[in-house]
Amino acid sequence: MAFISTGYNPKKPMENRISDLGPKSYEDFYPPVIAKNKGKWSHHEILEPGVLVHVADSGDEIYTIRVGGCRLMSTTHINEICDIADKHCDGHLRFTTRNNSEFMVDSKDKVEPLKNDLASRKFPGGSFKSPIGGTGAGVTNIIDTQ
Numbered sequence: 826m827a828f829i830s831t832g833y834n835p836k837k838p839m840e841n842r843i844s845d846l847g848p849k850s851y852e853d854f855y856p857p858v859i860a861k862n863k864g865k866w867s868h869h870e871i872l873e874p875g876v877l878v879h880v881a882d883s884g885d886e887i888y889t890i891r892v893g894g895c896r897l898m899s900t901t902h903i904n905e906i907c908d909i910a911d912k913h914c915d916g917h918l919r920f921t922t923r924n925n926s927e928f929m930v931d932s933k934d935k936v937e938p939l940k941n942d943l944a945s946r947k948f949p950g951g952s953f954k955s956p957i958g959g960t961g962a963g964v965t966n967i968i969d970t971q
Contacts, residue, residue: 865883875890875959886933887930888929890928890929890936891921894955914928914935
């Protein structure tokens, strides 16, 4: 019996049963500043196209850098996006409903190095892999036209 080696007891099938193996709650993946201040944000400002600061009632700040993406991305490109998040954002990033990426940092000092890193990455044809923008009076991805 294959399950005996895993500790399965056919006489007590419900013993040590693990149920509901769905995905973990998205709240488990919040950056610490967002988890600490959830629902307690006083305001946000667009500092420049694609760069926002969200300020909590406590005075905590989180800076978001939004970059353009595309509907279909290669695993190589996604890995590069994740590497950027690991390098600058303690591994935190999110994808918007319009397939953009948002990198979140907890200090204003981290914004410029992240922007410089993003600006240095280009496709072989010369276009930016992650163009910063898509907020305020800017263009964001056009997802669907029916």
